[in-house]
Amino acid sequence: KQEVTQIPAALSVPEGENLVLNCSFTDSAIYNLQWFRQDPGKGLTSLLLIQSSQREQTSGRLNASLDKSSGRSTLYIAASQPGDSATYLCAVSAGGGNKLTFGTGTQLKVEL
Amino acid sequence: DTAVSQTPKYLVTQMGNDKSIKCEQNLGHDTMYWYKQDSKKFLKIMFSYNNKELIINETVPNRFSPKSPDKAHLNLHINSLELGDSAVYFCASSSRLAGDNEQFFGPGTRLTVL
Numbered sequence: 016k017q018e019v020t021q022i023p024a025a026l027s028v029p030e031g032e033n034l035v036l037n038c039s040f041t042d043s044a045i046y047n048l049q050w051f052r053q054d055p056g057k058g059l060t061s062l063l064l065i066q067s068s069q070r071e072q073t074s075g076r077l078n079a080s081l082d083k084s085s086g087r088s089t090l091y092i093a094a095s096q097p098g099d100s101a102t103y104l105c106a107v108s109a110g111g112g113n114k115l116t117f118g119t120g121t122q123l124k125v126e127l
Numbered sequence: 128d129t130a131v132s133q134t135p136k137y138l139v140t141q142m143g144n145d146k147s148i149k150c151e152q153n154l155g156h157d158t159m160y161w162y163k164q165d166s167k168k169f170l171k172i173m174f175s176y177n178n179k180e181l182i183i184n185e186t187v188p189n190r191f192s193p194k195s196p197d198k199a200h201l202n203l204h205i206n207s208l209e210l211g212d213s214a215v216y217f218c219a220s221s222s223r224l225a226g227d228n229e230q231f232f233g234p235g236t237r238l239t240v241l
Contacts, residue, residue: 059232114183115230117170
């Protein structure tokens with residue numbers, strides 16, 4: 016059974032810092048991995064998707080990496096801003112890419 | 128706007144009632160999902176439909192019955208609501224044909240059972 020863990024559970028940084036969020040999963044037989052952000056009381060916004068054959072994806076200040084063999088992914092946020100404050104969720108899918116198994120999330124606060 | 132939409136956004140009801148949540152996507156996707164986010168913010172798959180056919184049912188009580196009238200809609204009907212059903216329910220969609228199966232989520236329906 017796939018289990019996804021995210022560390023840290025919460026993180027507070029000053030504006031401008033670069034930061035790394037971690038995600039680990041127990042079953043390396045994944046189809047893809049998605050990073051989402053969730054703002055309080057809102058839905059999930061897809062940030063990046065990495066296929067199992069890929070090593071990383073970039074979008075603006077965000078870079079996600081995937082090491083499938085070790086069951087790890089990281090989300091790097093460069094030059095953090097207060098608007099980046101949200102909960103970041105990692106999710107993996109398997110078996111043709113259907114069901115997503117979610118991690119517990121990292122609650123990020125970027126302070127002025 | 129191209130998106131996944133859900134109605135209602137909030138639903139407050141008494142125990143024992145029956146209620147429905149509706150989901151629509153205009154992204155042209157062939158697969159739709161229902162996820163439940165509990166009070167600890169943990170998200171878990173409930174159902175998945177591909178081309179109107181049920182493909183995932185994650186041991187959800189049979190009081191929950193999804194219905195997909197067409198590829199663009201996936202509704203969730205809940206009978207005999209219980210206190211433990213209080214949660215945020217998210218609908219999502221994706222396209223298997225696109226290859227990456229990236230999932231896009233609706234804004235959620237916050238269900239409160241009193």
